[in-house]
Amino acid sequence: MARTRIVLAGEGGQGVQSVAKILVEAGYEAGKEILYIPNFGVEQRGGVSIAFCQIADEKIGEPRFSKGDIVIMLSDRAIDRCTTYVSENSTVIYDSSVCTKKPVCNAKSIISVEANKIANEQLSARVFNIIVLGVLLSATNVLQLSDIKNAMEKALGKKFDAKPELRELNYKALEMGMGLIEKAGV
Amino acid sequence: MVKKLITQDTRMFLTGNEVIAYAANAAEAEFMYGYPITPQNEIMHTWCKLLPKMEAGFLQTEDEISAGFSTIGGILAGKRAFTATAGPGNVIMQDAQSMAEMMRIPFVCAVMQRGGPSTATVIYAQQETRLTCFGGNGEGFRIVYSTAGHQDLYDYMIKAFNTAWKYRFPTFMLADGYQGKMREPVTLYDPASRGIKMVPTVATLGGANGSRPVNHVRNTFNLEEELMEVLDKYQEEFDRISPEIEEYLEYKADDAEILVIAHGIVARSAMTAIDELRAKGIKAGLFRPITLRPLAVKPLRAAVKRAKQVLFTESANGQLAQMVLEKIYGLTTPYSTLYKMGVGVTGDDIVQKVESMVKEPATV
Amino acid sequence: MIEMLEKGPRLAKAQNAEVGASKFCPGCGHGMILKTLAQSIDELELNDKAVFGCDIGCSLLSWNYMNVDTVQTHHGRTTPVIYGVTRANPDLVGIAYMGDGGGLAIGSQHLVNASVRSENLLIIVANNTNYGMTGGQMSPTTMPGQKTETTPYGRDCDVTGRPAKGAEMVASIADPNKSFVARASVSNLRKLKTTFKKALKNVDMGGFSFVEVLSVCPLNWRTNNVQTWDRLKTMEEFFEVKEFVQREGLE
Numbered sequence: 005m006a007r008t009r010i011v012l013a014g015e016g017g018q019g020v021q022s023v024a025k026i027l028v029e030a031g032y033e034a035g036k037e038i039l040y041i042p043n044f045g046v047e048q049r050g051g052v053s054i055a056f057c058q059i060a061d062e063k064i065g066e067p068r069f070s071k072g073d074i075v076i077m078l079s080d081r082a083i084d085r086c087t088t089y090v091s092e093n094s095t096v097i098y099d100s101s102v103c104t105k106k107p108v109c110n111a112k113s114i115i116s117v118e119a120n121k122i123a124n125e126q127l128s129a130r131v132f133n134i135i136v137l138g139v140l141l142s143a144t145n146v147l148q149l150s151d152i153k154n155a156m157e158k159a160l161g162k163k164f165d166a167k168p169e170l171r172e173l174n175y176k177a178l179e180m181g182m183g184l185i186e187k188a189g190v
Numbered sequence: 191m192v193k194k195l196i197t198q199d200t201r202m203f204l205t206g207n208e209v210i211a212y213a214a215n216a217a218e219a220e221f222m223y224g225y226p227i228t229p230q231n232e233i234m235h236t237w238c239k240l241l242p243k244m245e246a247g248f249l250q251t252e253d254e255i256s257a258g259f260s261t262i263g264g265i266l267a268g269k270r271a272f273t274a275t276a277g278p279g280n281v282i283m284q285d286a287q288s289m290a291e292m293m294r295i296p297f298v299c300a301v302m303q304r305g306g307p308s309t310a311t312v313i314y315a316q317q318e319t320r321l322t323c324f325g326g327n328g329e330g331f332r333i334v335y336s337t338a339g340h341q342d343l344y345d346y347m348i349k350a351f352n353t354a355w356k357y358r359f360p361t362f363m364l365a366d367g368y369q370g371k372m373r374e375p376v377t378l379y380d381p382a383s384r385g386i387k388m389v390p391t392v393a394t395l396g397g398a399n400g401s402r403p404v405n406h407v408r409n410t411f412n413l414e415e416e417l418m419e420v421l422d423k424y425q426e427e428f429d430r431i432s433p434e435i436e437e438y439l440e441y442k443a444d445d446a447e448i449l450v451i452a453h454g455i456v457a458r459s460a461m462t463a464i465d466e467l468r469a470k471g472i473k474a475g476l477f478r479p480i481t482l483r484p485l486a487v488k489p490l491r492a493a494v495k496r497a498k499q500v501l502f503t504e505s506a507n508g509q510l511a512q513m514v515l516e517k518i519y520g521l522t523t524p525y526s527t528l529y530k531m532g533v534g535v536t537g538d539d540i541v542q543k544v545e546s547m548v549k550e551p552a553t554v
Numbered sequence: 555m556i557e558m559l560e561k562g563p564r565l566a567k568a569q570n571a572e573v574g575a576s577k578f579c580p581g582c583g584h585g586m587i588l589k590t591l592a593q594s595i596d597e598l599e600l601n602d603k604a605v606f607g608c609d610i611g612c613s614l615l616s617w618n619y620m621n622v623d624t625v626q627t628h629h630g631r632t633t634p635v636i637y638g639v640t641r642a643n644p645d646l647v648g649i650a651y652m653g654d655g656g657g658l659a660i661g662s663q664h665l666v667n668a669s670v671r672s673e674n675l676l677i678i679v680a681n682n683t684n685y686g687m688t689g690g691q692m693s694p695t696t697m698p699g700q701k702t703e704t705t706p707y708g709r710d711c712d713v714t715g716r717p718a719k720g721a722e723m724v725a726s727i728a729d730p731n732k733s734f735v736a737r738a739s740v741s742n743l744r745k746l747k748t749t750f751k752k753a754l755k756n757v758d759m760g761g762f763s764f765v766e767v768l769s770v771c772p773l774n775w776r777t778n779n780v781q782t783w784d785r786l787k788t789m790e791e792f793f794e795v796k797e798f799v800q801r802e803g804l805e
Contacts, residue, residue, distance in 0.1 A: 032203040032375060041372040043313070065462030067339075067368050067455050068534035221642050249641050252667035256634035259627065263638020266625055267605075271642060289628055395605045395623040395639055396646040404570070406618040408626035410610075 007060035009069045013086045014078030016053045019133030024055030030155035031059045039064045052081045083107045117184045131177035138181020192246045196378045206369040207232035209340045213347035221247040221264045221271040225257045227279040228312035229367035230302040254279035258286025268393025274300040288326030292409040296354035303366040305532035314367035315532040319509040322364050323483045333361040334483040336453040340376035355389040437480035446475025449497035462537035487517045494518050499552050500525035526552035566592035570621045577615040583740045583769030594750035607632040609652035612686040630661025637673040647757050648675035655685045658694040658718045672729040672762035676753050682771040690774030694718035724764045725798035732761045735799040739768040
């Protein structure tokens with residue numbers, strides 16, 4: 005049974021849940037079974053934000069899982085909180101341009117990306133999370149780029165229509181994110 | 191008459207809280223009374239967003255005490271009304287819930303459990319199981335459905351209204367923060383398309399215009415015997431209707447040597463675990479009570495009797511187990527426990543526990 | 555003379571003829587208030603529209619007093635039950651009947667919020683300055699120096715605070731364009747009836763009404779007739795009897 009378990013964690017305000025929503029919406033539209041739990045605490049802003057996503061071909065049982073297949077950490081605190089979701093079968097991805105440390109865990113592979121740096125230097129700080137979405141798309145490899153683009157249209161279409169250059173910027177961010185993983189050769 | 195939004199089967203990708211609002215509309219609910227508390231807020235949000243299209247009503251009250259009591263008011267006025275709450279809100283709503291029990295008011299409430307005791311977490315737990323089944327200063331004349339995902343939320347929210355109005359016992363849909371906040375696909379439908387007819391509502395207060403004698407309804411009695419006479423009748427009725435209401439689900443339980451007993455969302459983790467265990471050659475199975483009040487005692491006892499060991503697992507410290515153990519008195523199947531208070535139980539957790547039970551069988 | 559005798563007792567249509575002997579203590583104010591309320595309902599012909607809710611405490615004994623649909627609720631909870639009713643069916647005239655404990659202590663959050671929202675109902679608080687049914691404890695409206703079971707040496711306002719003035723509080727927060735807020739007394743039942751009728755008319759027009767009625771509790775006060783009357787007069791000096799808010803167009 006093909007099931008991909010994803011943990012996506014970062015600081016509140018980094019857009020973690022927005023990315024997760026686009027990803028699961030794309031999966032749903034592509035006919036996959038999906039289960040998405042946003043982690044939510046008492047803080048509206050500023051805490052560690054975690055999205056637990058499952059994408060599968062068959063009906064999903066457990067809503068929460070112990071270990072992720074892909075674990076993405078976008079801050080030092082996310083590394084601290086989410087190392088527990090890593091097993092020897094996990095692929096760990098962290099943003100070395102945000103984190104000041106490296107995750108220490110027994111994983112299948114640990115990959116560093118510099119989404120934040122690329123966003124700031126080459127695109128716009130606002131599309132940091134879309135670069136992460138691209139990273140996620142490549143790393144999971146269960147959805148098509150077109151699925152994600154359709155879901156982005158659904159979520160951001162109105163903004164895109166008002167400012168067409170935003171569409172271009174977001175697509176570019178998405179593709180650059182995908183490229184980061186392809187370079188790492190996962 | 192409210193307008194139904196779902197007229198044909200519609201597959202949607204929703205949060206559980208959204209599903210509950212849609213289900214209430216499908217059940218032709220006319221009014222929601224509520225007070226903000228996480229993780230049930232989006233039931234109210236969705237209901238309010240849909241209000242103009244449904245031509246239904248909503249009141250945000252000053253607290254859960256008044257949410258409970260005004261729901262009772264709406265029901266007594268003859269409306270299919272409901273409320274939803276969680277955690278500390280569920281605690282203070284017990285006042286109204288016990289009045290509904292005593293006065294046989296078809297009270298419908300969705301409970302989205304969060305961590306406890308006290309404020310604890312706003313996230314998830316199964317720690318309101320005992321409270322929802324036996325809260326208040328009463329005897330638990332309540333019907334409680336425990337759901338395990340979005341299709342359940344839709345099906346049982348609709349069913350809750352009919353159970354409540356048919357039998358006139360307060361009826362609860364016991365879910366949790368995960369189910370409220372998580373998103374998964376669900377098929378919404380018009381209950382009529384499944385042969386479900388909504389039980390008509392009746393007004394206790396108002397609207398008679400001389401067509402019936404005046405109603406005087408109360409929850410106070412002067413004498414002890416007067417009270418017992420009423421409660422004995424309730425108990426007799428509760429026992430008599432229980433077989434019509436009881437629901438449970440067995441998963442690979444027929445030949446199970448290790449029987450997992452779990453309710454709600456934890457039962458889903460158990461199903462994942464059972465598939466894995468079976469693949470490893472371990473005969474595990476599941477008994478999931480869907481109604482926690484009343485419990486389906488006969489099939490429960492039969493399943494426990496067939497098994498060599500039982501595992502109780504909950505996101506609480508054995509609240510369901512306590513209720514089950516009382517009902518399986520006399521059986522000698524040993525049991526073990528996996529309790530995670532206020533924390534989700536994963537498939538891996540259950541796999542590891544069952545494997546340890548194979549190596550070292552339970553003795554209790 | 556003979557003709558007079560042939561007339562039955564003057565029972566309002568809105569009173570339950572089958573209730574039998576009064577359940578209230580001798581000299582209690584509740585009977586006077588309820589009878590006046592029933593007459594007001596009759597005179598406005600609201601018998602089919604009226605829905606009556608009573609609280610816990612002595613007011614609960616009114617659960618079958620009225621010849622209108624009635625629900626007896628929990629302590630302090632009559633207000634939310636009745637606004638729950640009228641929210642669901644705005645054609646009804648909802649009446650929530652309670653004592654000073656139910657209105658101003660255990661149910662005060664409902665009173666405050668129902669006033670602020672100016673819910674469509676009439677709230678009647680029968681103020682007899684103590685908890686009668688539970689045996690005469692201090693209530694929010696117990697007078698300074700008044701002896702109760704929990705203030706056996708007299709209410710000391712330095713310790714327990716000052717008596718709550720319900721009508722003044724409600725008047726300060728209710729929507730003046732929707733509300734009628736008054737304090738009346740059982741010392742003048744004719745005036746009480748006028749007050750109730752205004753209050754009920756306002757509710758029938760979709761408004762919010764609050765009437766605090768100064769009442770008497772000879773049993774717990776341990777007063778004879780003269781003392782009871784004197785106490786009521788003292789209360790009327792402390793709690794001003796008047797109409798505080800009257801929306802435009804209400805007569």
